[in-house]
Amino acid sequence: MFIQQLVNGITQGSMFALLAISFGIVYGTLRLLNFATGSMYMIGAYFGWLMVHHVASNLFLALLAGAAAGYVVGYILERFAFRALRGVARIASLICTIGFAMFFNELMSVVFGAERKAMPSFYADTAFVIQGVSVSWLQIILVMVAATVLILLQLLIYRTKLGLAIRAVSLDFKTASLMGIPTDRVISLTFSLAGAVAGISGVLAAAYYNALFPYMGNMAGLKSFSAAVFGGLTSIPGAILGGYLLGIIENFAVQFISSGYRDIIGFSILVIFLLLRPQGLLGRKTD
């Protein structure tokens, strides 16, 4: 039972970690929270589903489609919710992303219907068995994809010129622009990246649960925000740690308390950490 919960926790944690990173990238560069992260996740899942149903039944192509959709949505969000509101109180952007979240969720439920759609299962065969717990190929692929994305992001931010520009913008917007960094383009790209990561996470979730629906992003978004705060919003390793820990804690808690309360755990962690340790487990103290 212990191993079972651990395996489930790590698999779900991968999706939380990806979404938490999506929150983290945006918060790290702009000190802004993107409430529509859950919508990017949902839209990614839908485009992955479209790919599987209408083009080719391949999980990796679906992941690409989801990432592309998230990328575009991230761009739209930056262009309309954030660029127009730069220089205005930060909370205006947050409320504006709530508007986008409502808009996207309802739009998808009008276009595709509010009911659940079934995602075919991929790689459902058992890969190996540890102590009576079978681990499927899908779970392995899921964790591997998440790990690859996280490593690539880390490399992008710390090893490339673009990453240098992102870090410069996050440290000091004005000086970065004086140094010849095209700040608008860098910020726009950051949002698109965050969108792509969220989109990938959405496709993974749809494949794992074999289902997708227009409101799937609400709870996932809130929980991964809790995970991001838990690990530390300003730190990428922190967000990853938070995501995995939340996944594991949630699965163990379900074991001990009723499963109806599963969704409360994330929020309890969120409230406790915001009150007692707002910088999270690994974050550094800011302002």
Add this chain to the structure above:
Amino acid sequence: MKLSLFFRRHRIATAVVIALFLVILPQVLTSAYHLRVATLVGIYVLLVSGLNIIIGFTGMFSLGHAAFYGIGAYTSAMLTTMVGWNFWVALPVAGIVAALFGSLIGLATLRLRRVFLAFTTLGFGEIVRILILNLRSITRGPMGISGIPVPKLFGWSFTGRGYYYLILVLATLTVATIYRMYHSRVGRALIAIREDETAAASMGINVFGHKVLAFTMGCFFAGIAGSYFAHFQRFVSADSFANLESFAIITMLALGGTGSIIGPILGSTILVLIPEIFRFLMRYRGVIYGLTLIVVIVYRPGGLANVKGVFEKPKLPKRPGKGRFGFGRRRPAAVTGESV
């Protein structure tokens, strides 16, 4: 602008005309359905005005207002169906219980920075919904509570018109209370806190105390609205108090104008009526709300009432003599980049 000047000059006449209109309205609206829509507008006036105290006056972003609405509704529903209380007792008690929860949540979270407060209250809203669904022994879980009694006054049961007049009285009382509060010492203190907490504190205002007070007041009105809703609908379930409801309330507030008295009334009237008048838009209700929120915040942060609210607060420049009195009224963000 000339129109608003006209209304301002003939304030009493305008008020009398509007009051007459609202009183006569149920005689004109013959269909029960129209009366029901008018009543719904009233419920939202209560909710949005309450939230306006929290967001518009004090600048605290509570995204979980529907939770307090739900707490009020469930309190009233449980008291009247399970304990057998009278509606007239349950109504204020529901408000007080919601206010109590509000003050507890406020005490715990109001020290947080704005954006984090927003997410915490949102999480709280979700927790309340989950608790309602899971505490089956008290709330009957997903089945909801049905058979909530119709309010009676001197042996006379409320019908469509009675309900309308009741919510008219409640909404009028609410708006009047908030109006008096806004123009009192407390109201000025709240505005001062919204504009600059540090300055307010150095003027001797108890910032935290006033914040909790404002939060509690807002939740009280939400509780009253919830109690009324429970007895109007005669059925409550957790679905009516989901986060989408909180967002709808915020959209109405933003559209009407944060920090204004008349704004919440305008916002809730328009956003309740539009999907009802244009029936083909009913499916797109959420889409319209989302678009409204986006457009209002980007293009008209003051809302319809166009008073200085919370969304158009430009940050003061860090260095004196730069920015604010520099070139042009609003400098491009790329130059100031303050809030980035």
